[in-house]
Amino acid sequence: MGVAERRERERHEIREKILEAARELFAEMGYEAVTMRRIAEKIEYSPTAIYFHFHDKTALLRALCDEDFGALARHFQSIARIIDPIERLRTIGSAYVEFGLAHPNQYRFMFMTPRPPMGPEESSLEKGNPEEDAYAFLKATIEEGLAQKRFRTDLKDAELLSQVVWEAVHGVISLQIAKCNDGWITWHPVRESAALVVDALIRGLTRERA
Amino acid sequence: MGVAERRERERHEIREKILEAARELFAEMGYEAVTMRRIAEKIEYSPTAIYFHFHDKTALLRALCDEDFGALARHFQSIARIIDPIERLRTIGSAYVEFGLAHPNQYRFMFMTPRPPMGPEESSLEKGNPEEDAYAFLKATIEEGLAQKRFRTDLKDAELLSQVVWEAVHGVISLQIAKCNDGWITWHPVRESAALVVDALIRGLTRERA
DNA sequence: TCTATTACTTAACGTAGTTAACTAAAGGAG
DNA sequence: CTCCTTTAGTTAACTACGTTAAGTAATAGA
Numbered sequence: 001m002g003v004a005e006r007r008e009r010e011r012h013e014i015r016e017k018i019l020e021a022a023r024e025l026f027a028e029m030g031y032e033a034v035t036m037r038r039i040a041e042k043i044e045y046s047p048t049a050i051y052f053h054f055h056d057k058t059a060l061l062r063a064l065c066d067e068d069f070g071a072l073a074r075h076f077q078s079i080a081r082i083i084d085p086i087e088r089l090r091t092i093g094s095a096y097v098e099f100g101l102a103h104p105n106q107y108r109f110m111f112m113t114p115r116p117p118m119g120p121e122e123s124s125l126e127k128g129n130p131e132e133d134a135y136a137f138l139k140a141t142i143e144e145g146l147a148q149k150r151f152r153t154d155l156k157d158a159e160l161l162s163q164v165v166w167e168a169v170h171g172v173i174s175l176q177i178a179k180c181n182d183g184w185i186t187w188h189p190v191r192e193s194a195a196l197v198v199d200a201l202i203r204g205l206t207r208e209r210a
Numbered sequence: 211m212g213v214a215e216r217r218e219r220e221r222h223e224i225r226e227k228i229l230e231a232a233r234e235l236f237a238e239m240g241y242e243a244v245t246m247r248r249i250a251e252k253i254e255y256s257p258t259a260i261y262f263h264f265h266d267k268t269a270l271l272r273a274l275c276d277e278d279f280g281a282l283a284r285h286f287q288s289i290a291r292i293i294d295p296i297e298r299l300r301t302i303g304s305a306y307v308e309f310g311l312a313h314p315n316q317y318r319f320m321f322m323t324p325r326p327p328m329g330p331e332e333s334s335l336e337k338g339n340p341e342e343d344a345y346a347f348l349k350a351t352i353e354e355g356l357a358q359k360r361f362r363t364d365l366k367d368a369e370l371l372s373q374v375v376w377e378a379v380h381g382v383i384s385l386q387i388a389k390c391n392d393g394w395i396t397w398h399p400v401r402e403s404a405a406l407v408v409d410a411l412i413r414g415l416t417r418e419r420a
Numbered sequence: 421t422c423t424a425t426t427a428c429t430t431a432a433c434g435t436a437g438t439t440a441a442c443t444a445a446a447g448g449a450g
Numbered sequence: 451c452t453c454c455t456t457t458a459g460t461t462a463a464c465t466a467c468g469t470t471a472a473g474t475a476a477t478a479g480a
Contacts, residue, residue: 003478007426014427031324035467046429048469053427057468112322112384114241117391127394135395160398164382164406171381172374174322181327184337185345188370196374197411204410213447217457224458246437258438259459267437 015053017043019064026064026105034061034105058115059122065106066124072099073125073134080137085145086202092138093169093198097191100173112174138162150206161205168197225263227253229274236274236315244271244315268325269332275316276334282309283335283344290347295355296412302348303379303408307401310383322384348372360416371415378407 021042025034036057040047054060072095079095082088100107120127130137139162145151146158155161176190187193231252235244246267250257264270282305289305292298310317330337340347349372355361356368365371386400397403 011427036469037467047467048430049428051469108324112388114318114388117393120393123394157398159396160403160406163395163398164403164410167381167385167403168378168407168411169381170385171377171379174384175377175380178322178324183327183330184333185373186369188367188373193370193374193377196370197378200374200411200414201378201407202414204413204415221458245435247435256460258461261438262458 011053014043015063018050018053018060019067022060022064031105031108061109062118062122063124065110068103068106069110069134070125070132072096073130073132073137075099076134076137077131085141085148086150086206088141089138089145089165090198090202092141093165093194094191096134096169097173097194100177101190104177107173108177111170112178135162135166138166145206152205152207155205164205165198165201168201169194172197221263224253225273228260228263228270229277232270232274241315241318271319272328272332273334275320278313278316279320279344280335280342282306283340283342283347285309286344286347287341295351295358296360296416298351299348299355299375300408300412302351303375303404304401306344306379307383307404310387311400314387317383318387321380322388345372345376348376355416362415362417365415374415375408375411378411379404382407 018039021039022034025038025042029038036050037047039060040050050060054063075095076092079088079091082091125132127133128136130140139158142161142165143158146156146161151161172190172194176187179185180187180190228249231249232244235248235252239248246260247257249270250260260270264273285305286302289298289301292301335342337343338346340350349368352371352375353368356366356371361371382400382404386397389395390397390400
């Protein structure tokens with residue numbers, strides 16, 4: 001039985017090698033430079049060899065991004081110990097911004113690129129599990145805030161609140177990624193903008209504290 | 211002298227014909243379907259003929275989008291009659307969302323696609339002129355709100371405030387465009403999210419009214 | 421020893437954006 | 451009227467990309 005096991009491991013290793021090459025290309029040469037041919041060149045295989053390990057380029061990049069977004073969700077776990085849900089929300093926002101700035105290409109692939117819908121089975125991350133799904137973690141925090149009646153009394157929907165917070169922070173990150181060197185506008189430091197968005201949003205969504 | 215004039219007009223006409231073809235392809239077949247070859251086919255020219263009228267595909271699409279964003283800025287002029295700057299701000303947000311939803315491909319090209327920086331001379335729109343530059347109109351409204359001391363006393367920078375509002379609304383629109391049919395999340399109606407973002411942001415940025 | 425599977429390879433296809441080289445028409449100058 | 455330049459196009463081709471088809475060497479099991 002050791003033979004099947006070894007094959008499995010070898011297969012997993014080359015998969016990781018491909019992902020690693022793609023990750024390096026992202027980091028070194030940017031989004032457009034990640035082509036199947038360049039990945040293949042980097043690992044010294046023919047371009048078509050990749051198709052034995054990934055269905056297509058989209059699946060490859062999705063697997064790559066799943067790893068990174070999984071890491072984000074796990075990083076969020078260290079935020080979980082912040083007791084106050086509103087403060088935790090603020091920290092989530094800040095951590096999310098840092099993630100987006102650190103992985104602009106992954107962020108772009110995941111959230112800035114329209115793509116035909118994918119079934120949940122295509123992702124290695126478990127939907128709804130806060131330890132793997134960053135959105136689920138955000139939502140759980142919002143739910144805690146709702147349970148503590150920290151939000152305005154007319155706001156009761158955790159899903160809506162989560163999306164609104166996410167969308168606003170996403171706007172800061174994605175504009176930064178897409179238009180950071182656009183001459184049309186002289187941009188404020190992105191972290192300041194993000195902090196103000198989160199702060200103003202929290203003020204506008206929560207009850208006034210006594 | 212009539213001859214140079216006529217040539218100029220003819221040249222302008224075919225330019226418009228190219229832009230019109232591209233616009234139709236955007237509307238009928240979506241972002242990826244707008245190729246130089248398809249545009250050429252539509253106007254019954256060879257693909258290379260387009261390069262006589264536009265430097266490259268990016269310049270073509272930029273000209274196309276400039277027209278649409280110019281129309282947005284002019285539409286904003288009808289909002290200018292709203293006297294209260296905060297109410298005007300709310301209406302700007304709503305109009306901007308409607309624009310983004312009505313022109314997702316133009317929106318995507320303009321604000322969701324990283325691109326090497328362009329000089330202002332490449333755009334037909336006049337930067338800083340609220341009648342042509344939608345961002346300038348937003349900023350003017352914010353400045354009016356600042357002059358009326360409607361914002362929190364610790365917020366004084368019109369540029370920062372404008373960017374924060376824009377970024378937040380952009381987040382709602384761009385996530386809708388990129389991920390509207392993603393199974394991972396069950397999205398709230400986009401207009402509701404946008405309204406809540408703008409409302410919460412205004413609450414969080416302005417002074418409490420007496 | 422034969423056979424099927426695994427993990428690749430090379431060759432090629434179709435679609436892009438773009439450039440090079442050529443050409444027909446039109447206008448002005450002598 | 452003729453010559454020449456400019457304008458506005460053409461066809462052919464180049465490069466790059468994602469992807470598929472067909473073939474091949476090694477390996478494991480019957």
